[in-house]
Amino acid sequence: MSTLFNARLSRRHFVQGLAGSALLGSATRGPAQNAAAPSVLIGPNFDLSIDTLPANFTGNARRATAVNGQVPAPLLRMRQGDTITVRVTNRLPRPTSIHWHGMIVPADMDGVPGISFPGIAPGSTFTYRFKANQYGTYWYHAHSRFQEQVGLYGPIVIERRGGERHASDREHVILLSDWTDLDPEHIYTTLKRQSDYYNFGKRTVGDFFADARRNGWRETIADRRMWGEMRMNPTDLLDVSGYAYTYLMNGVTPTGNWTATFNRGERVRLRIINGSSMSFFDVRIPGLKMTVVAADGQDVEPVTVDEFRIGAAEVYDVIVEPSDDRAYTIFAQAMDRSGYARGTLAPRAGMSAEVPAMDPRPLLAMSDMGMAHGQDMSSSDMSQMDHAAMGHTMPMPSSSGGALKHPATESSRNVDMQVAQATPRLNDAGVGLRDNGRRVLTYADLHTIGGPIDSREPGREIELHLTGHMQRFIWSFNGQKFSEAEPLRFMHGERLRVVLINDSMMNHPIHLHGMWSELEDESGAFLVRKHTVTVQPAQRVAYQVTADAMGRWAYHCHLLYHMEAGMFREVVVAHGEQSSEHHHS
Amino acid sequence: MSTLIPLIALLAQGTSEQEHVPPDPPTAQDDHSMPYKEMARMMEMDDRSTFGKVMLDRLEWRDADGGSAFEWNADAWYGNDYDKLWLKTEGKRHAGETESARTELLWNHTLTRWWNLQSGVRHDSPSGASRNWAALGVQGLAPGFIDVEATMYVADQGRAAARIAAERDFLLTQRLILQPELELNAYAHDDPVNQIGSGLSDLELGLRLRYEPRREFATYLGLAWTRHFGTTASLLRSGGDDSQQWQAVAGLRMWF
Numbered sequence: 001m002s003t004l005f006n007a008r009l010s011r012r013h014f015v016q017g018l019a020g021s022a023l024l025g026s027a028t029r030g031p032a033q034n035a036a037a038p039s040v041l042i043g044p045n046f047d048l049s050i051d052t053l054p055a056n057f058t059g060n061a062r063r064a065t066a067v068n069g070q071v072p073a074p075l076l077r078m079r080q081g082d083t084i085t086v087r088v089t090n091r092l093p094r095p096t097s098i099h100w101h102g103m104i105v106p107a108d109m110d111g112v113p114g115i116s117f118p119g120i121a122p123g124s125t126f127t128y129r130f131k132a133n134q135y136g137t138y139w140y141h142a143h144s145r146f147q148e149q150v151g152l153y154g155p156i157v158i159e160r161r162g163g164e165r166h167a168s169d170r171e172h173v174i175l176l177s178d179w180t181d182l183d184p185e186h187i188y189t190t191l192k193r194q195s196d197y198y199n200f201g202k203r204t205v206g207d208f209f210a211d212a213r214r215n216g217w218r219e220t221i222a223d224r225r226m227w228g229e230m231r232m233n234p235t236d237l238l239d240v241s242g243y244a245y246t247y248l249m250n251g252v253t254p255t256g257n258w259t260a261t262f263n264r265g266e267r268v269r270l271r272i273i274n275g276s277s278m279s280f281f282d283v284r285i286p287g288l289k290m291t292v293v294a295a296d297g298q299d300v301e302p303v304t305v306d307e308f309r310i311g312a313a314e315v316y317d318v319i320v321e322p323s324d325d326r327a328y329t330i331f332a333q334a335m336d337r338s339g340y341a342r343g344t345l346a347p348r349a350g351m352s353a354e355v356p357a358m359d360p361r362p363l364l365a366m367s368d369m370g371m372a373h374g375q376d377m378s379s380s381d382m383s384q385m386d387h388a389a390m391g392h393t394m395p396m397p398s399s400s401g402g403a404l405k406h407p408a409t410e411s412s413r414n415v416d417m418q419v420a421q422a423t424p425r426l427n428d429a430g431v432g433l434r435d436n437g438r439r440v441l442t443y444a445d446l447h448t449i450g451g452p453i454d455s456r457e458p459g460r461e462i463e464l465h466l467t468g469h470m471q472r473f474i475w476s477f478n479g480q481k482f483s484e485a486e487p488l489r490f491m492h493g494e495r496l497r498v499v500l501i502n503d504s505m506m507n508h509p510i511h512l513h514g515m516w517s518e519l520e521d522e523s524g525a526f527l528v529r530k531h532t533v534t535v536q537p538a539q540r541v542a543y544q545v546t547a548d549a550m551g552r553w554a555y556h557c558h559l560l561y562h563m564e565a566g567m568f569r570e571v572v573v574a575h576g577e578q579s580s581e582h583h584h585s
Numbered sequence: 586m587s588t589l590i591p592l593i594a595l596l597a598q599g600t601s602e603q604e605h606v607p608p609d610p611p612t613a614q615d616d617h618s619m620p621y622k623e624m625a626r627m628m629e630m631d632d633r634s635t636f637g638k639v640m641l642d643r644l645e646w647r648d649a650d651g652g653s654a655f656e657w658n659a660d661a662w663y664g665n666d667y668d669k670l671w672l673k674t675e676g677k678r679h680a681g682e683t684e685s686a687r688t689e690l691l692w693n694h695t696l697t698r699w700w701n702l703q704s705g706v707r708h709d710s711p712s713g714a715s716r717n718w719a720a721l722g723v724q725g726l727a728p729g730f731i732d733v734e735a736t737m738y739v740a741d742q743g744r745a746a747a748r749i750a751a752e753r754d755f756l757l758t759q760r761l762i763l764q765p766e767l768e769l770n771a772y773a774h775d776d777p778v779n780q781i782g783s784g785l786s787d788l789e790l791g792l793r794l795r796y797e798p799r800r801e802f803a804t805y806l807g808l809a810w811t812r813h814f815g816t817t818a819s820l821l822r823s824g825g826d827d828s829q830q831w832q833a834v835a836g837l838r839m840w841f
Contacts, residue, residue, distance in 0.1 A: 095629070108611035114628035116614065133606035145629035192636040193840070197800050204756040205763075228729035231699060413695045414666070450601035469698070471726065474632075474666050481632040481666075483621050514608065529601065548607035551614050566632035 016339075017057050017179075017246045017253020039070060043078040043132075044085060048098070050120075050142075050152065051091040057246050057253055060181045064151035065092065065142070072175050072251050072275065073140065073154025080135040080161040086128040088120055095119040095144055098128070100156065101313060101511070102138035102297050102531040105130035107551025107573075110513055112143045115552050115570060119144060135160035136297025137271040137315050138531075139175065146184030146277075149560055153177060153275040158297075165449070166293040166302065168269035168319055172260040176283075176310070176332050176341050178245040178276040179253075187240060188561055195473040198241040201336060201361045202233060230417060232505055234363040235336075236470060237431065239506075239561060240278040242339025247279065249330065249343040257352055258343035260330075262322055268345070269293070270330075271317050274310040277560035280335035280507060280534075282309050282433060283316075285328050285345065286356055290318035292441060296530040301447040308441035309335070309430055311509035311534035313558040316441075320345070327351035335432060335507070337361040362432030364505055370404075370419025370538035406465060406503070410479035414566075415503065416469040422501045422540035424522045430507065430536050443519060443541075446528035452518045453529065454546040458497035462488065466502040466510070466535055466557070466567070473565055475504075475557060481566025488555065488569055490515075490547035491576030499542045502535040509534045509558040512571065514549040532558055547573045637663035638840060645836035647809065650827075654679040656834075662693060669693040671703060685711045689720055689736075700725035707738055713779035716740055722748075729753065745773035760798065764805075766791040775816055780824065782816020795838055803838040 048067050055064035055071060067073030078084055090096045097119050099111035109130045113119030120126040135158045142152035155173045180187065190197050212220040227234055252258035262268045270290075274281060284290075284307040291304045294317035308316055310332075322328060327346035334340060337358045344352050406418050427444035428434070468475040477485065490496065498517070500510060510517075511532040519527045520542050535541045550573050557567035625631035643658040660673040671693040676686030691705035700723050707718040722736025731753045738746040752766040768789045775783050793807030809832045813821055818828035 095627075104606070104608050106608045106611050108614040109608075112628070114619070114624045114626075114630075116611075118627060130608070131606075189636055193638045194800065200759045202756055202759065204758055206757070225729075231726050231728065231730060413697055416698055448601065450599070450604065453601045453605035455602060472666060472695075482630070483625070483632050516605075546607075550608075550610035564630055564632070568630070568632075 016255045017248075018059055018255060039068070039074040041068075041074045041076050043076060044082040046076055046084070046086040047089075048073070048086060049089045049091055050096050050098075053151075055151070057179050057248070058181055062181050065096075065147045066151055067154060070154075070251075071151035072177065073152065075155045075157060075173055076140070078132045078156065078158045080132055080158055083129065083131050087125055088128065089125040090120040090122055092147075093122055095121055096147060096152070097143045098140050098152075099143040099513075100128075100130070100138065100140050102136075102315065103130070103132070103156070103158075104134060104514065104516075104549065107514060107549065107553060110553065112513065112554045115554050132158050134158060134297065136294055136299070137173070137273065137317055138297050139273045139275055139313075139315065141275065143554070145564075146188070146560065148275075149178075149180065149184040149187075149277040151179075155271065155273055155275075157271060164269075165299050166269070166317075166319060167267065169266035170262065171269035171271060172345075173250070173271045173273070174260075174330065174343065175250050175273045175275045176279075176281050177248045177251070178240070178279045179248050180240075180244045180246070182244055184277075184560075187244060188564060191239060191473045191561060191565075195239070195471055196233065196236065198239065198243045199233070199235060199336075200241065200243055201235045201237075201338065203235060203363075230369075232369075232417060232470065235361065236364070236505060237336035237362070238279060238334060238338070239473075239559070241336055242334060245279065245334075245339060247276075247281075247332065247334060247339050247341035249332065249341040252343065254340060254342040254355075259349055259351070260343065260345050261349060262345060262347060264325055264347060265323055266321070268320050268322065269317060270320065271315070272310065273315050274312050276312050278312065280309060280311050280509075281332040281341065282307060282335060282359075283330070283332045284308075284438065285320060285330050287324075287326075287328050287353075288320045288322055288345075290320055292446070293317050293319055295446050295448070295528055296532060298529045299449045300528060301449060303441065303445045303447075304439070305441040305445070306438035307433065307436075309433060309534075311507060311532065311558070312560075313509055313511055313532040314530075314534065322347075327353040329353045329355050331356055333358050337432070359432065359436065364431055364537065365434075367423075367425070367428070368431055368505060368537035369417075370421045370423075404501070407463075407478045410465055410467055410503065412467075412476075412479035414469050414472075414474045414476055414481065415467045415479045416471065417505065418465075418467075418503045419501070419538040422503075422538050424541065425536065425539050426519075426521060426527070426541075428536060428539070443527065444521065446519075448518075448526070448529045452526045452544065453516060454495050454518075454544070454548075456495045458495050458544050460494070461497040461499060463499040463501065464569075466500060466504055466508050468504045468506070468562070468567070470505070473561075475562040475565045475567035477567065477569055482568040482570075483566065485569055487552070487572045489576075490545070490571060490573045492547055492550055492573050494547050494576075495544060496547065497542055497544050499540065500533070500535045501540050502537055505537045506559075507534055507536050508562065508567070510556070511558045512545065512555050513553040514551070514571075514573070515545050515547060515553070517543040517545060519543045549573055633665055635663060635665050637661070640840040642838055643836050644838075645834050647832040647834050649679055649832060651680055654684075654832075664693070667695045671705075682712055683710065685709070691720060693724070696723070697725075699727070703734075703736065709779070711779045713776075716744070716776070716779070718744070718746065727751070743774065744776070747771045757794075760796060762795050762797065762803075764791075764793045764795065764807075766793065772817075777820060780817065780820045782818070782820055784815045784817075786815070786817040787811060787813045791834070793834065793836075801840050805834075805836055805838060807834045807836075808832070809834050 053066040110116040138156040330343040332341040429440040639661040671691040673689040691703040709716040718738035795803040795805035797803040813828040
């Protein structure tokens with residue numbers, strides 16, 4: 001490729017990437033793996049080597065952080081019940097780590113530097129040892145600074161003892177990610193300097209007049225006035241957009257078109273992992289229904305949908321049954337419609353199907369701000385909302401009714417908004433997916449087979465508000481950044497309820513290490529067991545946790561830059577006086 | 586169906602309660618958290634870390650009597666989420682000499698949701714006599730996305746001054762941005778050597794249309810209307826200058 005051409009790469013080229021798989025590897029290795037056939041390592045013993053590697057996804061030569069010379073890292077296949085050994089050698093000039101996302105492992109094997117262990121020093125080897133007691137689809141990634149963003153992520157499949165519950169004829173792993181040619185440190189600094197830098201979908205003067213024609217002057221002015229009073233932007237959906245990202249499917253750009261094959265009439269299981277740092281994807285396969293059979297590795301009662309939203313770090317297994325001799329596009333558009341990952345499911349390699357146009361860029365709705373639909377948008381209502389929300393110190397009642405109270409720590413310069421009401425809305429598909437004419441998966445559709453891991457009623461409740469300041473790019477729980485908060489303390493053996501109230505206007509995928517988050521419905525009944533729970537703006541989500549994992553654990557928003565900016569807590573599980581006698585068989 | 590499946594699963598496989606295996610307790614984990622600094626270093630995650638930004642908001646040529654004038658307005662900050670060192674400078678060069686220059690060095694402290702307290706010193710080095718001031722003000726985002734700076738200044742001999750500046754962006758497209766701007770200066774005492782009279786001294790209204798090929802770099806065209814009031818206007822007129830003028834402006838805006 002000539003320098004001239006390089007210099008003239010269009011933005012479209014940047015976003016959609018190069019044809020063919022990414023050019024990975026040094027001259028000695030040759031131009032790398034065909035990412036269409038991701039390498040698979042079979043357990044129980046693994047040797048992983050972490051090193052930087054030349055990478056070229058967009059026409060620009062960059063360096064990625066790779067495992068065994070690959071981005072994404074190789075698929076690790078394990079068998080349920082095996083004792084797993086992973087020797088991880090760090091060939092980077094800086095410390096590294098690997099976290100086994102969704103796997104329940106001892107606290108010192110969980111891979112979070114500063115909490116689980118000291119990290120893996122340059123040139124050294126750390127040996128992880130743990131038992132794979134569970135089965136399902138999981139993934140692994142670095143927990144060191146921005147190494148996850150630059151390529152250190154890979155899938156894990158643990159085969160169920162006795163065979164899969166939901167039979168399939170073949171399976172493919174689909175790992176979605178967000179590659180950037182920029183230095184992640186630069187992205188983080190940029191967000192601190194101008195937090196809306198990557199948002200090229202803001203409302204313009206032209207949109208104002210178009211809205212006025214459509215909705216009338218009065219309503220349009222009231223709308224702009226409301227957002228202006230809040231100093232919020234209804235187009236603030238993702239902090240980092242397709243302007244910086246090229247979205248990848250198994251390490252392949254949209255132009256590269258990662259392709260998986262099937263034979264007509266087969267039941268094909270797709271294990272779909274969102275390994276991105278900052279992106280929510282809306283996934284569909286036009287022409288095919290998807291039957292969701294597992295969420296975050298946990299088998300669920302099958303539910304058939306057209307589309308689902310997958311937050312960073314979430315995992316869904318779906319079964320599709322392509323019956324025609326044709327190609328199908330696997331389409332994963334970013335939530336802000338600034339780009340997409342794309343691949344193809346086809347009877348033979350080399351085929352492709354039409355790539356759908358991206359949906360229109362959505363705007364946040366009233367319900368995303370904790371205001372009822374049809375609520376008057378006048379400024380007096382807004383100021384009421386502000387004042388009603390501030391200065392209260394009483395804990396939130398466990399029921400979802402009643403006026404919402406906020407913790408005192410939230411009356412902070414770190415917090416730019418508080419919702420007047422937060423609702424469970426578990427059947428809300430979320431911004432941009434509501435009433436789109438397709439059957440979209442919601443959390444209310446998910447029912448983990450086998451019930452909760454613990455049938456006891458929770459003995460207590462911990463409420464945490466998801467808070468932030470968009471403009472200053474500060475993120476926190478209860479208005480407190482990680483540096484300002486004490487660890488959360490769980491008593492070993494207790495069953496407790498965690499209530500998350502999203503006081504921000506962004507979706508946050510919240511990940512508790514070491515213990516399951518057992519989501520409950522509005523009446524407190526068990527819905528689904530997850531490792532990462534996405535909380536929508538102005539949503540109230542409750543899940544139960546059994547604190548059966550001794551030690552220190554990480555608890556954080558899985559949007560990488562939110563975590564770095566303070567949306568992180570340590571959870572300590574220790575023996576307490578009220579510790580119950582509960583044991584598992 | 587929905588109730589049958591878990592029932593079948595229960596009979597065949599047992600419940601999640603039976604299947605779930607808690608992890609073994611850690612054998613090599615410290616019981617207690619380390620001090621934050623040590624932990625942040627090990628985690629490579631520090632929400633107290635410092636950042637910096639240099640904003641050359643206006644590097645501007647103005648059509649003025651007797652050739653063009655150059656005006657600048659820039660600031661720079663360095664610090665964490667709560668406390669920043671903030672440098673501001675603004676001034677004008679005309680006909681080969683610096684007519685006015687204002688430099689402020691401020692401690693910027695995050696006060697509330699939308700407002701920062703700024704306190705520090707200001708140094709004026711105009712063509713007349715230089716002045717030093719103590720500064721105290723607020724900077725923040727007012728309702729309607731209006732960037733506002735409002736600062737009071739005091740100096741020796743009972744001198745006092747006030748300055749208010751406000752601006753707002755209107756997006757014509759994602760990269761073409763119209764920015765109205767207002768700046769107002771007032772003084773408590775006459776300062777004839779610097780052509781300043783007491784009371785409301787001057788008002789400037791600007792309208793700039795900028796194009797951002799990149800967020801960090803923009804070129805712009807615009808109009809500025811300046812009006813001087815009261816004693817300041819008299820002083821200017823007696824020196825042969827207009828107390829009110831329209832100027833076409835063109836400039837660069839960049840930050841890093």
